Amino acid sequence: MKNVEQKDSNNTVGRIIVVDDESELMSTLCEMLGPQGYETAGFLTGAEALTVLKNQEFDLLLTDLMMPEMDGVELIRASLEIDPNLISIIMTGQGTVQTAVEAMRTGAFDYIMKPFKLGTLLPLLSRAMQVRNLLSSIDPEQ
Amino acid sequence: MTEYRPQIPDPRHPIKILIAEDSITQAMQLQNILEENGYDVTIAANGREALQSIGASRPAIIISDIVMPEMDGYELCRTIKADEKLRDTPVILLTSLSDPQDVIKALQCGTDKFITKPYNKIQLLATIEHLHVNKNLQSLEEIQEGIPVSYRGESYLITSTRLQILNLLLSTYETAMAKNLDLIGVQDELKRLNAELEERVQQRTETLRIEIAERKAAQAKLLVKNEELNVVTQQLWQAAKLATMGELASSIAHELNNPLATVSLRVESLTAQTSQDDPRRRELEIIGQEVERMGNLVSNLLQFSRRSQKQISTVDICEEIENTIELIHYHLRKSNIQIIREFAPEVPLILADRQQLRQLFLNLFTNASDAIAKDGTLTISVAAQSEEEKILIEITDTGVGIPPEILPKIMEPFYTTKPEGKGTGLGLAICRRIAQEHQGTFDITSEGIPGKGTKVQITLSSIEKENPIGLKDT
């Protein structure tokens, strides 16, 4: 399955890696975040995302919680080992806050419950970006 | 009765006895007894055979049955007593002695002794021995002239010797005495048995009475247990249904929320790209609303199946009721349904899930409004039950009411009487669940009379904090 990348290099608000085993949702997110100024790369599995993360720098990780093989929580844990300042947001279709909150305990910055509107996601992303920028300024290596 | 000690006869010269008896089994029985006691026994099947046998074997004693074919006992006896050579041989007749005529007949033919049937073994042996020992006495006496006897208008000539007569009468008397004794014994036994029976009947009656009482008690207990079992079964059934629903709901949620997210985002994007005056914009908005509704349905299902997380905060029940009324205010006014509020002045705040409470009231108000259809009143009363820190809420409508036969079913998930597509039948099931989560109760009463409506009684208190997750008050 194809991965989606959207680039708008002149006017980038941030770089987001989107991971969801639902390909339609993944591509929709990538397509819709592009016009909002985000540079996006979408993957269907955590493994693919991790390979890319090793070579390329991203600001945010927007990942689904429930995925086959590697779930969202595992992915966040693994990606924090590559980039400790990566900010993660969990998407959950379980309809329960509890799983998302548990995910946050293991290192996610925030969560959002499916289905959601772009209008709900965007403020979350910009808050995440603020934190990311703050961390980068303290730790200029990243 | 004195014990009989048999004189052991000389085994080298056993005393010979002839038995005349047509029944082989009876003859053999008698033979056995006699042989056991050292006698030499010969059997003849009737009087004639007996006479032939006597000629040859010369028995010391003859025991004869009375009724036999060819020659009966009387005749055999008469023939023996008429014969010079045989006359001295004692003859014992086996008789039932049921008729005095037997005695006269026996005397007439010169019988020496009677033995009554069924015979007593000891008496039999004693008689035989007695006859044998006294045999000589008898022979001393000459036969006298016959004695005429009249009995029942008939005359008989008795030619027996005096000793014979005496012996016979004695044996008759003896038999009568024995019979009398037996009779007394039997009567006593009967009395005793009767008394025993009486006692047994009484005992049995008493045991039966106790048994019946115990059985009744056991039955009553069983009924109670059965009732309990029914209730538990109902609850289990309910729980099983809910559990299945819960699983179903959470998998539906997952499967449905993903495509819903895509659709919702796509529609949002399209709407944003369409200008305000574009007629397609309205269509897109409708699609958006419907998608949102689907999302809500999924989350309702989840909430019902307890999969969703509670959001606890301090809540003013009356305020929540007002907020909920607000939601359907327009609809109620259109149906001309009056709302009467009976709120007690100081109802304490409780820790509750506001979202759940709104859902609870909304479900109940919707049900009431559906039951009224048009023109009626909806009374909402709120009071504090101070002792238990509980809040009592009563919601009464003037609708169609609930017939008693469906009243037990209405809280079951998916039970609805509303037209297809209108009700899911989950409303009350959710309400009860919510009340329970707020440590409360949920009851519905109705007389089932249209116009008299339905009363819903709810108690609520602070929610149990089982999974406190630090979510902020909204």
Ligand SMILES: Nc1ncnc2c1ncn2[C@@H]1O[C@H](COP(=O)(O)OP(=O)(O)OP(=O)(O)O)[C@@H](O)[C@H]1O
């Ligand atoms: N206030 C009421 N008066 C008369 N009947 C009622 C009342 N409330 C409930 N019922 C009866 O109980 C049934 C079940 O109610 P419930 O709220 O569980 O489901 P529903 O109202 O049919 O569907 P939903 O709530 O999903 O729209 C109703 O269909 C109705 O027959």
Ligand SMILES: [Mg+2]
């Ligand atoms: Mg209802």
